[in-house]
Amino acid sequence: MTRKDFIKVVGAAGFVSSASVVQGKMRPDEQEAHDIYGRFHVDNCMGLLDSAPFLQIPAADSVGVAFAVNALASGYAEVADNPEMKGAVRYRSEGFPYSPANPRVLQVRITGLKPATRYWYRVGASAVGRPIGYWTKQSEIEWGGVHSFVTSGAAAASHFVAMTDTHGNRASMRLVLKRMRELAAPVTVWTGDVPASLIDDEETAVRLYLKPLPGDPGIAEDAPCFFLPGNHDYRGQWYQRNPYRIMMARSAEERSVRDRLLCRNFAVRQGDVAMIGLDTGEDKPDSHPAHGGNAHFEKYRTMQTAWLRDQFLRPEIASAPFVVAFCHIPLFDARPDANPGTILENWADYQKQCSDEWGPVLTENGVQLLVCGHKHKLRYDAATRGRSWAQIVGGGPELGYVGWGANKRPDPSRFPTVIEGRVESGRLVVCAHDVLHGKVAARYEFSARG
Numbered sequence: 001m002t003r004k005d006f007i008k009v010v011g012a013a014g015f016v017s018s019a020s021v022v023q024g025k026m027r028p029d030e031q032e033a034h035d036i037y038g039r040f041h042v043d044n045c046m047g048l049l050d051s052a053p054f055l056q057i058p059a060a061d062s063v064g065v066a067f068a069v070n071a072l073a074s075g076y077a078e079v080a081d082n083p084e085m086k087g088a089v090r091y092r093s094e095g096f097p098y099s100p101a102n103p104r105v106l107q108v109r110i111t112g113l114k115p116a117t118r119y120w121y122r123v124g125a126s127a128v129g130r131p132i133g134y135w136t137k138q139s140e141i142e143w144g145g146v147h148s149f150v151t152s153g154a155a156a157a158s159h160f161v162a163m164t165d166t167h168g169n170r171a172s173m174r175l176v177l178k179r180m181r182e183l184a185a186p187v188t189v190w191t192g193d194v195p196a197s198l199i200d201d202e203e204t205a206v207r208l209y210l211k212p213l214p215g216d217p218g219i220a221e222d223a224p225c226f227f228l229p230g231n232h233d234y235r236g237q238w239y240q241r242n243p244y245r246i247m248m249a250r251s252a253e254e255r256s257v258r259d260r261l262l263c264r265n266f267a268v269r270q271g272d273v274a275m276i277g278l279d280t281g282e283d284k285p286d287s288h289p290a291h292g293g294n295a296h297f298e299k300y301r302t303m304q305t306a307w308l309r310d311q312f313l314r315p316e317i318a319s320a321p322f323v324v325a326f327c328h329i330p331l332f333d334a335r336p337d338a339n340p341g342t343i344l345e346n347w348a349d350y351q352k353q354c355s356d357e358w359g360p361v362l363t364e365n366g367v368q369l370l371v372c373g374h375k376h377k378l379r380y381d382a383a384t385r386g387r388s389w390a391q392i393v394g395g396g397p398e399l400g401y402v403g404w405g406a407n408k409r410p411d412p413s414r415f416p417t418v419i420e421g422r423v424e425s426g427r428l429v430v431c432a433h434d435v436l437h438g439k440v441a442a443r444y445e446f447s448a449r450g
């Protein structure tokens, strides 16, 4: 059975008058419509749910969840403080005044949660049929399994993992997800470059973000994921039409009217760690012909500068013993000939505008670490006098090689990584896990902010 004939419509054949037409107070044509509606039945003939739930945009009092479906459907999530789901609160697909239906991806925003609290949840979908014109009818809700997560907050576990530059490489993704599950951190950061190159169609996006491995429960079923786009996530017709269709915009309640367009940035306490997310955008200047005159990343980065300054005025961020920032493109490169991302030639080794604008703000506030990606090779740049933050650049999808096509050659320094941060005995311990060779490639420790 194909997705097109998924919805089985039962009993809707023919416009047949009934005795109630003459008995009711409605006009005959109205009664006829009611009769048709009453007989119309939307039946789930196969599984509506087509992916594991992807928990995302975590905050102390909310979380989002997205999942794929096989037919036009409306989405639900039920959340409870117990695994038996007693007293569960039901949430609908986000939208007002209508909860939207969608044929492929549903999103639900779960709000009103308590910080640092474990919840159990399940997602559900009901197929939507339209028996007459705009009249809508739904099937019974099909529910997925029960999973759990813990909300962020100062009392949550001081533990995170970060993955980056997966680029649709399944062999690499398999190793990354295996290690992440073993580490069992309460939150994940995905610092972008999810597609191999670009995303032109929705099915590719569904596969990359929601169904990266056949038969695998996916990336964020039990621990929410902070997503930050890489330059490749911005590329292709699909993303530019639907930037928040799968990876949701953060709640508007988290930011001021001035910052209303900054839907990816986050500043959230995760135990003793304040986690700050920044979006470096594309790896070429706005004037590059590849953007066709439509790019506004330079203004976007400056908007984030004002937002970033304000985050350190929030008591929960200002008081955090450790602050770790995340973004896709590095903010520092020691090489004098490193490409700054502000010239038309090639592409960024680091993002100079972000470095110039955000770097000093991070230093003024004693941020200890920046975790990023983009370069596909594990690297550590220690803090220096005048720059408080060290920088860890995560590895990419290459499994012991570099280059592609005829230029592909062995390179043992190229391996995917999981960057893990955990506070132990008052210090932030950061391990760079080499998932190709199954070992810790590097380990760093940071003191609490003064």
Ligand SMILES: [Fe+2]
Binding pocket: 165, 167, 193, 230, 374, 375, 376, 396
């Ligand atoms: Fe990349």
Ligand SMILES: [Fe+2]
Binding pocket: 193, 230, 231, 232, 283, 328, 373, 374, 375
């Ligand atoms: Fe990149």
